[in-house]
């Protein structure tokens with residue numbers, strides 16, 4: 401069975417047996433929902449929530465959403481009843497419980513102001529204000545991508561923030577955590593403790609999650625086209641993820 405080798409080659413499909421006894425970590429954008437033109441363009445349908453609820457119950461609660469989105473946004477999207485790790489591992493929340501998160505640093509507000517100064521006269525660019533971070537999206541104006549990256553790099557250095565690249569996106573956030581540390585934290589607590597970690601994600605920010613799952617004896621599943629990855633398995637797209645997860649419910 402493939403393990404932790406860094407691979408850029410096509411990977412095998414994951415056997416449904418990986419879901420048996422798993423502690424399941426699920427990325428959101430690009431994994432559970434297809435990428436949309438804007439952050440607000442993503443809708444979570446009832447079928448997805450139903451599927452995840454069934455799977456969580458079957459796994460005795462061992463299912464967590466681990467996203468770059470804030471916990472507040474994940475809840476607005478409909479995930480209030482789930483264990484959540486938001487902002488790339490900086491925030492945690494048990495279902496319907498208060499959020500455990502660091503305060504929003506003034507440096508993020510300064511970076512946000514600089515993003516606006518750059519973006520506001522450039523149609524298609526979008527500044528996403530998040531609970532403790534800020535994103536500059538260039539999906540609607542890819543011609544500005546390089547300059548957006550240069551600006552984000554300068555601001556990260558100037559304000560002591562972590563630059564988090566994403567899909568047509570540069571985010572600035574406090575450092576000190578990532579999706580890998582989130583996996584380690586959650587695996588040391590109920591309800592995730594005791595299962596075999598399985599991390600499913602599509603983005604570069606999910607690589608730390610794959611690596612942590614593998615380090616703890618589990619597996620990673622990359623969603624999308626092959627790239628250099630810590631994952632040992634892949635699924636083609638969101639629909640394939642849902643089909644795979646449904647096998648875990650009906651098994």
Ligand SMILES: O=P(O)(O)OC[C@H]1O[C@H](O[C@H]2O[C@H](CO)[C@@H](O)[C@H](O)[C@H]2O)[C@H](O)[C@@H](O)[C@@H]1O
Nearest residue numbers: 428429435436437438439467468469539567569
């Ligand atoms: O860790 P994730 O759950 O994958 O979240 C990563 C970022 O996802 C969102 O941005 C991405 O999805 C948008 C909607 O499909 C898309 O328009 C954008 O181009 C993508 O980068 C979200 O807006 C960010 O806050 C998340 O950090």
